[in-house]
Amino acid sequence: MATGRTHRPATRSRGIPEATVARLPLYLRALTALSERSVPTVSSEELAAAAGVNSAKLRKDFSYLGSYGTRGVGYDVEYLVYQISRELGLTQDWPVVIVGIGNLGAALANYGGFASRGFRVAALIDADPTMAGKPVAGIAVQHTDELEKIIDDNGVSIGVIATPAGAAQQVCDRLVAAGITSILNFAPTVLSVPDGVDVRKVDLSIELQILAFHEQRKAGEEAAAEAAAVAQVPRESGKGPDGDVPAVMPA
Amino acid sequence: MATGRTHRPATRSRGIPEATVARLPLYLRALTALSERSVPTVSSEELAAAAGVNSAKLRKDFSYLGSYGTRGVGYDVEYLVYQISRELGLTQDWPVVIVGIGNLGAALANYGGFASRGFRVAALIDADPTMAGKPVAGIAVQHTDELEKIIDDNGVSIGVIATPAGAAQQVCDRLVAAGITSILNFAPTVLSVPDGVDVRKVDLSIELQILAFHEQRKAGEEAAAEAAAVAQVPRESGKGPDGDVPAVMPA
DNA sequence: CAGTGTGAATTTGTTCACAGCC
């Protein structure tokens, strides 16, 4: 979502909403599972359940792609798999480089979900010279010095950054300079890139923080419920690093 | 998303939009960086730039938390760090269990971003008996059999699932039965959980697929730009798009 | 008649623009 929309020339493109694009992979996965079980057709209701969305949303999403269903029947699984794959650009091969082969980078290199969707790990790159040559997930790690050459030789347009935060921007700049136009960033930093380069980020600690927020809210509600029963208001100021509270203005 | 919350809880205006909550960790990170550099105050403009959003949005977001800024000056960094932390529930300790100690699980266990934000890895759990006792990130892996006991003993309410897709739902069910109410799911599956349990998912291959979509769109635009010399059929005439749909063409 | 496809209604999120305060 943070990914650069905004600058869109007058050319009326095939206006698939961003929210819809983000769900297509979900539908695709559910459809693939059905396909493997040789299910020939699905209704929007069934497929929606499998993908964890509601059926109206799913039908609306599909309507942006075209009319691929049959009224009174549902959707042809194989046909829909093909159409969504095509729409997402998965019918072509996408060579990918992963930069930063630490724990996370290695996990990514080993992740099966990549290869199975047309993404091919073209190279693993790390700044540590002692890593060079070591095989990870069956691929020899290469040194950062080779970065530009690797990207050029393999026609890579998608890069994955799994370096420490401090190195991320630098790596990003080099990737962009080398011609990469899509970046998946796992480093906990905001990357700045020129127009025309897409960045998506995956941030583990942000997801946990969002969960913590909701978790806290739940706890607060329980407490409120109890308090309501007992008719007593619990103070919250006994917890946490109170000494650290900057006394600026009282709420 | 939340269970039918129609009215605001009586206490205070606790109606923070989901989109805002999702950005708070971003602001917090930018603020923490400023704090470490001993910057005393920031304007919405500066902070917004650091967090990669625009300033109007940031001010609006903060307005949901309260009036923590000073007109003509900006925001007090330390004070805001505290307020956002409190809002997110990060002033308390959140014990977390990670289930599935493969490549990804190990990466998560080693990930520094957890510990630094009040998240404490209380236990690592794996189904493989040969893993039991092995230290990962300084913590001995425990067997799945112990799952319920671990959660109970440590008062864990947040679980991270990093197992293969096939095991995820089963693990999820056990976590929920054991009392966990927030789950961060890395397995490429839709988890079904009872009401009151929050699930967030991180899906590596979905992110790549979204990038591929945009990447493809860029390539298409280049082609379109080239073809602009030649007459191009304007879309958007009738109902459905497409006259270029293959009749029936499965994978 | 079951189930898609879609306008219209609603909700949620973003941006604008400026009043109000320091």
Add this chain to the structure above:
DNA sequence: GGCTGTGAACAAATTCACACTG
């Protein structure tokens, strides 16, 4: 003067409900 805080305008996304069709 500079910058926050916020109503009001705008845009995006979701949901509803039903006409239509195989």
